[in-house]
Amino acid sequence: MVDVEGYEVDLLNVDEVPRLLEATMLVELHDRTPKREVTAALQERFESTHALHLIDAEPRLQRDWDELRGWSPEFAHWSLSEGRFCLARWMLLKPRPPISTGGPGRPSGELGGHGPK
Numbered sequence: 001m002v003d004v005e006g007y008e009v010d011l012l013n014v015d016e017v018p019r020l021l022e023a024t025m026l027v028e029l030h031d032r033t034p035k036r037e038v039t040a041a042l043q044e045r046f047e048s049t050h051a052l053h054l055i056d057a058e059p060r061l062q063r064d065w066d067e068l069r070g071w072s073p074e075f076a077h078w079s080l081s082e083g084r085f086c087l088a089r090w091m092l093l094k095p096r097p098p099i100s101t102g103g104p105g106r107p108s109g110e111l112g113g114h115g116p117k
Contacts, residue, residue, distance in 0.1 A: 002025060002027040005030055006032075008028075008029065008038050009045075012042065014045065024095065025050075027090060027091045027092075028088055029042070029090065031089070046093050049095060049096060050094055051094045053092040056089050057088040061080070065080070
């Protein structure tokens with residue numbers, strides 16, 4: 001689970017951490033980072049190795065929380081929104097299974113031997 005406030009592209013670097021190619025990751029996306037579009041960068045980086053699923057957060061409502069009965073609407077909203085001005089977006093990345101091969105060093109569908117005699 002990754003929530004690093006805008007450093008997703010820096011830290012999820014497969015050149016520095018090759019095991020990320022095998023990892024299932026849930027990443028909070030911070031696209032409001034001034035220097036880059038995080039969602040697009042992660043999609044480009046992982047689309048060939050992972051199945052990618054975007055998850056949009058849903059608003060939290062005071063009426064859904066018994067603990068907030070009696071709170072002012074403003075204070076409840078502030079508490080439930082964690083002071084954020086927009087809803088969070090997440091990306092779930094699941095590693096794709098390895099490509100099947102026809103044997104050691106031979107891609108699937110490739111014939112063995114040395115060709116016709």
